[in-house]
Amino acid sequence: MAEAVFLPDGSRFVATELARGPWDPAAQHGGAPAALLVRAFERLELPAEQILARVTYEFLRPVVLGTLRVSAEVVRAGRxxxxxxxxxxxxxGRRSCGRGVCTCTGPSSTQMRRPGRFRVRTP
Incomplete structure (x- = not known):
């Protein structure tokens, strides 16, 4: 058995037995294509202080075992x-899609300030 879930084949990926899902012998479990999308998001060119903070997925059809093509692009870039x-x-055709939100990791002027002392009232 292969030790990788996917094997690279040029610009494509070939799913191994580790990607096979429990419900349909011809389809992958959800974690395998989700990880492939995250890999694509992490390889996008972003400013050094931004990291991938949130990812959402939509499974449009079963993701079949076999050769897959993955695309990813930055659709909105900000500071x-x-x-x-x-x-x-x-x-x-298209089997799955997702969105990744990248946020700044450095100090920000919009960070919450530490609150001062609060008075607590008890009933």
Whole structure:
């Protein structure tokens, strides 16, 4: 058995047995294509102080075992945040898509300030 969930094949990825899901022998479990989308988001060019903070997925159709193509792009870039979108395709078309939100990790002028002392009233 292979030790990788996907094997690279040029610009595509070939799913191994580790990607096979429990419900359909011809389809992958959700974690495998989700990880492939995260990999694509993490390889996008972003400012050094931004990191991937949140990812959402949509499974449009079963993601079949076999060869997949992954695309990802930054659709909105800003100084403090960026939005990326990506998709997974197989022979039958688009199978899954997702969005990644990247946020700034450094100090920010919009960070919450530490509150002063509060008076507590008891009934």
């Amino acid at each position: 403090r945040a960026a939005l990326a979108e990506g998709s997974i395709y197989s022979d039958g």
